Amino acid sequence: MAEQRDTSDAAPPLCASAADKTYLAHLATGAFHIQRCDDCGKGVFYPRAICPHCGGQSLSWFRPSGAGTVYSTTTVRGRDRMYNVCLVDLDEGPRLMSRVVGMDSLDVKIGLRVTAKVIETDDGTPLLVFERMPT
Amino acid sequence: MSAASRRGAIAILGVGQAGCGDAGGRSEQEIVADAAAQAIRSSGLAKSDIDGIMTASLTSPWWVMRMAEYLGIRPKFSDNTMHGGSSFIAHLHMAALALEARECNAILVCYGATPRSAPSSSRVNAMRAELDPQLYEHPYKPFNPVSSYALAAARHMHQYGTTREQLADVAVAARKWAQLNPEAFARGPLTVEDVLAAPMISDPLTVRDCCLVTDGAGAYVVMRSEDARVIHPKPIYVLGTGVAHWHRQISSMEDLTVTPAAQSGPTAFARAGLKPSDIDIVELYDAFTINPILFLEDLGFCRKGEGGAFVSGGRLAPGGDLPVNTNGGGLSFTHPGMYSIFLVVEAVRQLRQEAGARQVAKADTALVHGNGGVLSAQATAILASSL
Numbered sequence: 001m002a003e004q005r006d007t008s009d010a011a012p013p014l015c016a017s018a019a020d021k022t023y024l025a026h027l028a029t030g031a032f033h034i035q036r037c038d039d040c041g042k043g044v045f046y047p048r049a050i051c052p053h054c055g056g057q058s059l060s061w062f063r064p065s066g067a068g069t070v071y072s073t074t075t076v077r078g079r080d081r082m083y084n085v086c087l088v089d090l091d092e093g094p095r096l097m098s099r100v101v102g103m104d105s106l107d108v109k110i111g112l113r114v115t116a117k118v119i120e121t122d123d124g125t126p127l128l129v130f131e132r133m134p135t
Numbered sequence: 136m137s138a139a140s141r142r143g144a145i146a147i148l149g150v151g152q153a154g155c156g157d158a159g160g161r162s163e164q165e166i167v168a169d170a171a172a173q174a175i176r177s178s179g180l181a182k183s184d185i186d187g188i189m190t191a192s193l194t195s196p197w198w199v200m201r202m203a204e205y206l207g208i209r210p211k212f213s214d215n216t217m218h219g220g221s222s223f224i225a226h227l228h229m230a231a232l233a234l235e236a237r238e239c240n241a242i243l244v245c246y247g248a249t250p251r252s253a254p255s256s257s258r259v260n261a262m263r264a265e266l267d268p269q270l271y272e273h274p275y276k277p278f279n280p281v282s283s284y285a286l287a288a289a290r291h292m293h294q295y296g297t298t299r300e301q302l303a304d305v306a307v308a309a310r311k312w313a314q315l316n317p318e319a320f321a322r323g324p325l326t327v328e329d330v331l332a333a334p335m336i337s338d339p340l341t342v343r344d345c346c347l348v349t350d351g352a353g354a355y356v357v358m359r360s361e362d363a364r365v366i367h368p369k370p371i372y373v374l375g376t377g378v379a380h381w382h383r384q385i386s387s388m389e390d391l392t393v394t395p396a397a398q399s400g401p402t403a404f405a406r407a408g409l410k411p412s413d414i415d416i417v418e419l420y421d422a423f424t425i426n427p428i429l430f431l432e433d434l435g436f437c438r439k440g441e442g443g444a445f446v447s448g449g450r451l452a453p454g455g456d457l458p459v460n461t462n463g464g465g466l467s468f469t470h471p472g473m474y475s476i477f478l479v480v481e482a483v484r485q486l487r488q489e490a491g492a493r494q495v496a497k498a499d500t501a502l503v504h505g506n507g508g509v510l511s512a513q514a515t516a517i518l519a520s521s522l
Binding site for chain 1: 270271272274275276277278282285286287289290293334335336337338339384385386387391
């Protein structure tokens with residue numbers, strides 16, 4: 001679990017909604033939260049004010065297990081380095097874009113089991129990433 | 136009964152293209168005006184006859200007003216609905232509705248951009264990131280749009296065994312068509328090995344799996360068929376259209392191997408009363424090599440998962456079973472940010488037997504299919520030289 005840090009570093013972007021701010025506030029404390037619809041029970045990500053599954057407007061925040069599976073992956077061949085960008089299916093249902101850290105991007109394969117963690121980027125902002133799940 | 140579901144209710148008259156490849160220092164408005172003038176003139180009309188205008192822009196939300204102002208058109212109907220690169224085929228659907236409702240009589244659809252000549256693509260990209268933020272993708276720095284399509288390609292490869300060689304076949308076929316198109320920007324030799332050996336941009340896509348970044352403008356004029364027949368000797372009839380969009384961000388795409396073409400295609404075919412085997416020519420928006428594979432599957436030319444095998448062995452190339460992207464496509468002809476208007480221009484030229492060296496022998500029906508965003512929006516239209 002990441003240490004708590006100054007929440008001022010996680011100032012939300014100009015266009016952030018209330019749900020975005022809540023997500024970022026949790027992330028700033030090192031915690032990964034997503035929403036669940038109170039009507040249909042499905043997990044929701046990215047955060048929003050309405051359930052994209054059933055249209056319900058009552059969504060609660062909860063802490064997912066962090067476990068997921070890589071659905072697709074690519075290695076971006078940047079000018080100075082290559083890095084991973086992938087799509088992870090959380091065990092709770094939602095899919096999100098992220099990065100697998102702690103291993104070579106070329107070794108990240110579809111189907112890899114991963115677990116979430118919150119890191120701090122070079123400019124001090126919290127970022128949700130994944131690492132290989134210990135077997 | 137709506138015109139969108141009345142087979143052949145509208146028809147395309149003149150088409151125009153300008154500034155393709157390198158606009159030679161002209162602005163996007165200048166090359167759009169050039170293409171528009173060609174389209175109006177070859178329609179047998181005067182600018183004063185145009186009372187509808189449709190366009191879209193990656194950079195300006197006011198673009199239809201800008202172009203109407205620049206061209207000196209006071210439209211009775213205008214629209215700049217932005218469906219990304221598929222806009223200019225989606226516009227055919229909306230044009231049909233407007234013409235049937237008798238809102239106007241002659242609609243100009245136009246688009247152009249000069250990314251090759253643009254001062255700074257990074258400034259444009261930064262501005263677009265502000266206007267269309269993707270808060271839950273941007274922090275991971277995908278090299279978009281390449282990375283989004285790379286994720287789709289990787290998933291298709293994993294799920295169906297599609298190979299990089301099959302993706303490369305798409306690029307090679309497009310290049311062979313481009314070699315028959317004097318307007319095409321990239322006409323040099325290209326082999327599967329060249330594509331595979333090119334620098335990787337975002338795995339599994341190399342630079343040769345990606346479309347050009349070049350200048351260009353296109354335009355066409357559309358009218359009700361009964362009016363078009365009086366004015367133009369060879370109207371090209373719009374038999375059916377279909378438009379669909381399901382997501383904006385690749386992370387919100389439910390299944391990376393099934394695009395909204397699975398909705399727009401069947402709709403267009405049903406309205407046209409045709410099936411894939413009835414189509415002589417296919418013009419698909421090939422922003423990346425994975426795109427034609429996905430679209431041929433979703434449109435019903437082959438089964439889901441079999442697109443890789445379908446495109447291999449030169450099937451799409453000149454002399455192959457299915458002529459695809461006969462102008463060389465976005466991969467080899469031109470690609471000014473958005474592309475679907477060039478699909479319409481090329482299809483019309485083929486259906487009129489005006490395509491020169493690349494003319495397909497049997498060219499009675501054509502399917503044009505545009506893609507927007509990151510496989511987000513799809514628009515399909517089926518065109519024919521006669522009813």
